[in-house]
Amino acid sequence: MAKEVTPEPTNGLTAHLQERFPGAVEPAPEPYQGLIVSRDRLVEVATYLRDELGYSYLSSVTGVDYPEGTNGLPPRFETVYHLFQPTGGPLVLHVHADREDPTVPSLVPVFPSALFQEREAWDLMGIRFEGHPDLRRILLWEGFDGHPLRKDWHEPYYEQEHKPFDSRFPEGHPVPAEERTPLKQNLRYPPGWSPRGWRPMADVWGYGPHDEVAQQKNPAHPVDRVVLNMGPHHPSTHGVLRLLVTLEGETIQKIEPIVGFLHRCHEKIGERNTWLGNMPYTDRLDYVCSMSNNLGYAIAVEKLLDVEVPERAEYIRVIMAEFTRFLNHAVSIGFTGNDLGIYFTAMLYALEERELILDLFEMTAGSRMMCNYMRFGGVAHDMSEEAVALARELAFERLPRFVDKLEAFFTDNELFRARTIGVGVLPPDVAVAYGCTGPLLRGSGVPYDVRRAEPYSIYSEFDFDIVTGTNGDVYDRYLVRVGEMRQSLRILQQALNRLPGGPVIASKPKATLKVPPGEAYGRIEAPKGELGYYIVSDGGTNPYRYHVRAPSFINLAVMNELCRGHLIADVVIILASIDITMGEVDR
Amino acid sequence: MPPRKRQLPEIPPELVGTVHITPIDAIYNWARKRSLWPIFFGLACCAFEMIGTFASRFDPSRFGMEIMRASPRQADLMIINGTVTKKMLPQVIRLYNQMPEPKYVLAMGACAISGGPFKEGYNVVSGIDKFLPVDVYVPGCPPRPEALLHGFLTIHAKMERESIRDLRWYRKGEADRSIPVPELGPDLVDWRLTEQIEALQQPAASNQ
Numbered sequence: 126m127a128k129e130v131t132p133e134p135t136n137g138l139t140a141h142l143q144e145r146f147p148g149a150v151e152p153a154p155e156p157y158q159g160l161i162v163s164r165d166r167l168v169e170v171a172t173y174l175r176d177e178l179g180y181s182y183l184s185s186v187t188g189v190d191y192p193e194g195t196n197g198l199p200p201r202f203e204t205v206y207h208l209f210q211p212t213g214g215p216l217v218l219h220v221h222a223d224r225e226d227p228t229v230p231s232l233v234p235v236f237p238s239a240l241f242q243e244r245e246a247w248d249l250m251g252i253r254f255e256g257h258p259d260l261r262r263i264l265l266w267e268g269f270d271g272h273p274l275r276k277d278w279h280e281p282y283y284e285q286e287h288k289p290f291d292s293r294f295p296e297g298h299p300v301p302a303e304e305r306t307p308l309k310q311n312l313r314y315p316p317g318w319s320p321r322g323w324r325p326m327a328d329v330w331g332y333g334p335h336d337e338v339a340q341q342k343n344p345a346h347p348v349d350r351v352v353l354n355m356g357p358h359h360p361s362t363h364g365v366l367r368l369l370v371t372l373e374g375e376t377i378q379k380i381e382p383i384v385g386f387l388h389r390c391h392e393k394i395g396e397r398n399t400w401l402g403n404m405p406y407t408d409r410l411d412y413v414c415s416m417s418n419n420l421g422y423a424i425a426v427e428k429l430l431d432v433e434v435p436e437r438a439e440y441i442r443v444i445m446a447e448f449t450r451f452l453n454h455a456v457s458i459g460f461t462g463n464d465l466g467i468y469f470t471a472m473l474y475a476l477e478e479r480e481l482i483l484d485l486f487e488m489t490a491g492s493r494m495m496c497n498y499m500r501f502g503g504v505a506h507d508m509s510e511e512a513v514a515l516a517r518e519l520a521f522e523r524l525p526r527f528v529d530k531l532e533a534f535f536t537d538n539e540l541f542r543a544r545t546i547g548v549g550v551l552p553p554d555v556a557v558a559y560g561c562t563g564p565l566l567r568g569s570g571v572p573y574d575v576r577r578a579e580p581y582s583i584y585s586e587f588d589f590d591i592v593t594g595t596n597g598d599v600y601d602r603y604l605v606r607v608g609e610m611r612q613s614l615r616i617l618q619q620a621l622n623r624l625p626g627g628p629v630i631a632s633k634p635k636a637t638l639k640v641p642p643g644e645a646y647g648r649i650e651a652p653k654g655e656l657g658y659y660i661v662s663d664g665g666t667n668p669y670r671y672h673v674r675a676p677s678f679i680n681l682a683v684m685n686e687l688c689r690g691h692l693i694a695d696v697v698i699i700l701a702s703i704d705i706t707m708g709e710v711d712r
Numbered sequence: 713m714p715p716r717k718r719q720l721p722e723i724p725p726e727l728v729g730t731v732h733i734t735p736i737d738a739i740y741n742w743a744r745k746r747s748l749w750p751i752f753f754g755l756a757c758c759a760f761e762m763i764g765t766f767a768s769r770f771d772p773s774r775f776g777m778e779i780m781r782a783s784p785r786q787a788d789l790m791i792i793n794g795t796v797t798k799k800m801l802p803q804v805i806r807l808y809n810q811m812p813e814p815k816y817v818l819a820m821g822a823c824a825i826s827g828g829p830f831k832e833g834y835n836v837v838s839g840i841d842k843f844l845p846v847d848v849y850v851p852g853c854p855p856r857p858e859a860l861l862h863g864f865l866t867i868h869a870k871m872e873r874e875s876i877r878d879l880r881w882y883r884k885g886e887a888d889r890s891i892p893v894p895e896l897g898p899d900l901v902d903w904r905l906t907e908q909i910e911a912l913q914q915p916a917a918s919n920q
Contacts, residue, residue, distance in 0.1 A: 148762055216765060244870055264835075265799070266799060268896065268898060269896075269898065269899070270898035270899060273834050276866065278836035278894060280833065280835070281899075282831065282832045282838070284832070302831065302832065302838065303838070306914065307912055308905060308908060308909070310836070310838070310842060310902070310905075311798075311827070311831075311836065311838050312838065312899050312905075313899055314897075314898050314899055314904070314912075314913070316913065317913055318898055318909075318913065319906075319909060319910050320897070320901050320903065320905075320906045320909060320910075321910065323897060323901070323902070325895035325896060357800060357803050358753060358803055358807055360752050360782040364755070364756070365754070365755060365800055365803075366753050371769075384802075385797075385799050385835075386797060386799050386800040387726070387755065387756055387794075387795065387797060387800070387865060388799065388835045389756075389795050389797065389798055389830040389835065389836060390830060390832075390833030390834055390835050393834065394802065394829075394830065394832060394833055397832075404757060405829070405837075406829065409756075409757055409829070412756070412757035412760055413760060437718075438869060468874075472763075472767070473768055476763070476764060476767035476768065476769075477767070477768055477769070479764065479767075480764070480767070483764075488724045492855055493761075493856065494760070494761055495757070495853060495854065496758065520752060535713055637763050650744065678856065691905050706754060707756070708757060
C-alpha cells in the first residue's frame with residue numbers, strides 16, 4: 126500500500142519567503158510543521174502567498190493555547206492557518222500572540238473564509254482579531270463568562286484533566302456530577318454575581334448590525350424595512366439554526382445565520398478523551414454521514430502514528446465512505462423537496478434507500494447511525510459475506526434504479542426548474558474566497574475535490590469523474606449531487622469487484638494509545654465538503670489540541686452572498702442546497 | 713384512580729351491533745391516544761432517527777401519529793430528540809409553554825435523559841427533566857426506531873390509565889404548568905434558582 130505523503134513546504138519556499146520578508150518568516154521548530162510568521166507582517170505574507178504563489182484557498186483557521194512554553198518557545202497563544210494551492214499544500218502558518226493580551230491581525234480582507242473561523246477562535250479561545258468586520262461571539266452568546274477552550278478554563282462539571290477518570294477506572298466508584306456541584310446543575314456564575322436586578326442582554330446585542338441596515342431606506346422605493354427571525358425552531362432550517370433576515374418588502378437585504386444552538390463542546394471534550402475515545406464522538410458531528418467523519422479522524426491520527434492500513438481495510442473504508450456519500454446526497458435532495466413544498470413525499474423515497482444502506486452499516490459496524498467503525502490502522506470489524514452480498518445488490522441493482530427514479534422526478538420537472546434555476550447563484554471567485562467546498566463549490570464550476578487534489582486512502586486507484594456545474598445556482602448543485610451519486614456507485618462497483626481478502630486492521634487497537642508528538646491536518650472529501658481534523662499531540666494518551674474544520678460551518682458563511690436580493694421564499698431552498706447539518710456546524 | 717367496575721346497561725336486541733356502550737374514560741382515552749400529534753421539532757442526531765421512524769418502514773400512522781405539527785399550538789407530544797444546549801433551552805421551554813394541555817414529553821436518547829456523552833460540556837443541559845416534566849424516557853444513542861415506537865406505546869398506555877374525573881387540565885387553577893423561561897447571562901440563568909445562587913455568592917462576597 127502506497128503511504129500517502131503530505132507535501133511539505135520545501136526549503137526553497139521557506140528561503141524564498143525569508144528573502145522576500147526578512148525577519149518576518151522562520152521555519153517552525155520540530156515537531157511542528159510549516160512556518161512561524163511575525164504578527165505584524167501576517168497580512169502582507171498572506172496576500173503575497175495568495176496573489177503570487179497561488180495559495181488561493183485558506184482551509185482552516187484555529188487557535189492553540191500553550192500556557193506553558195513548549196519546544197523552546199515561550200507561553201503563548203498560537204493561531205494556525207492551513208493554506209492550499211489548487212493541487213498541493215498544505216502550507217501551515219503559525220502566528221504567535223501574547224498570552225496575556227492575545228491580538229492577531231485579521232485575515233478576512235485577504236481570505237473571507239476566515240470570517241466565521243476567526244469569530245469562533247475569538248469565542249472559544251479569546252484571541253482578538255484586529256480588523257475583523259464583525260468580531261462577536263458565534264457559538265456561545267455575548268456575555269458568556271470566559272473562553273472555554275483555554276487550558277486554564279474548567280467547566281462546572283470538571284472532574285479531571287484526562288480520561289479515563291480515576292473515579293471510573295480501574296476502581297469505579299463515580300460520584301454523579303450533580304452531587305459534586307453546589308447548584309446540582311451544570312451551572313457556575315462569576316463571584317459576586319446575582320440574578321437579582323440583572324437584565325438579559327444577549328438578544329439585544331444580536332440585533333445590532335441588522336438595525337443599521339433596517340434604518341436605511343431605498344430612495345426609489347421608500348418602505349420600512351423589517352427584521353425577521355427564522356428559527357431556531359423552524360421546520361425548514363434543518364435543525365436548530367436561526368436566521369436573522371432584514372427584509373424590504375419580500376426582498377432580502379441582509380441575512381445572518383446565528384449558530385451555536387447545538388454547540389456540544391466537542392473540542393473541549395475531545396481534548397480530554399483518549400485518542401480512540403474520540404472516535405464515537407466524531408460520529409455525532411455530521412450525524413447523517415458518520416462513516417466519513419470516522420475516516421477523516423482516523424486519517425489525521427494515522428499521519429502521526431505512521432501505521433500501515435491493510436489493503437482490505439482501505440477498500441472497506443472506501444466502500445463505507447461512498448455509501449455514506451450516496452446516502453447524504455439522497456437525503457439532501459429529499460430535504461430540498463421538503464423545502465420546496467413537496468412535503469415529505471420526496472423525503473420518503475430517500476429514506477427508503479437510507480434504511481437499506483443503514484442495514485448494511487448495521488451488518489458490518491453493529492449500529493445503524495452511529496457506526497464508530499474506523500480504527501487507527503484499519504476498521505473495527507470485517508465485512509461478512511452477507512454484507513458484501515447486500516452491498517453488491519445495492520451498488521449494482523437497487524441504487525442505480527433509485528438515481529434514475531430521482532432524476533425522472535426532479536431533473537425535467539417544470540416546477541422544480543422554475544424554483545431553482547437562477548436562484549442562489551454563487552460566482553466561482555466568491556466560492557473560492559469564502560472557502561466553500563463540496564457540491565457548493567463544484568456547482569459553481571470549480572473542479573476541486575480532495576479525492577483528486579490530495580488523494581487519501583486508495584482513491585487514486587479508482588476511475589471516477591469530478592462532477593461540476595456551470596451556473597452555480599441551486600439547480601446546478603442538485604445536478605452535481607445527482608452526478609456524484611452516480612460516480613459514487615461507479616467507485617463502489619469497482620471496489621466491490623476488486624475487494625481483496627486479508628486482515629482488516631494492522632494491530633489490535635489499544636485503549637490507551639500514545640501518539641508521537643507533533644501536529645497533523647487530515648482532510649477528506651466528506652459528502653458536504655472538505656472535512657479537516659487538526660490535531661496536536663504532546664506525546665500523551667490524549668490530544669493536546671483537537672479542532673474540526675467542519676464543511677457545513679464554513680459553507681454557511683456564504684449565505685449572505687447567496688441570498689441578498691432574493692425573495693424570502695427562496696431562503697429555505699438556498700439553505701437546502703448548501704446542505705448543512707447542525708451537529709457539524711456547531712460541534 | 714383505577715376505573716371502578718360497573719355494570720353496563722343492557723342493549724336492546726334490535727340494536728346489538730349498531731350501538732356500543734363503553735365507559736367515558738375508555739372512549740375519551742382511545743380518541744386521544746389515537747391522535748397524538750408530535751411537534752415537528754429537531755434538536756440533534758436523534759431527530760434524524762425520529763424522521764426515519766416517521767418514514768415508510770416503521771410507519772407511525774398505525775398509531776394515528778403521522779401528522780407532525782410545526783406549530784406548538786397544534787401539538788400534543790414533545791419529543792426531546794437530542795442534546796439540549798443552554799443556548800437552545802429557552803426556546804425549548806417557550807415551545808413547551810405554548811403547547812396546549814394535555815401535553816406529554818418524551819425524552820429520546822441519552823442526551824435528553826442525562827446529557828449523555830456530552831454531559832460534561834459547558835454548554836449542555838444535563839437532562840431535560842431538570843426543566844420539563846418528562847413522561848417517558850427512551851434510552852439509546854440514538855434509540856432505534858423500534859425503541860421510539862415502544863416509547864409511543866408506553867405513552868399510550870399511560871394515557872389509558874388516566875381518568876377524565878381527575879385530569880389536571882379540567883380543574884380550575886391547575887391547568888397552567890408554565891415554566892419560567894431561563895435567560896442567557898454569564899451562564900444559563902434559571903430564575904427558580906435565584907435564592908440558591910445568592911446564598912452561594914454570600915461567602916464569596918464576604919471574602920473579598
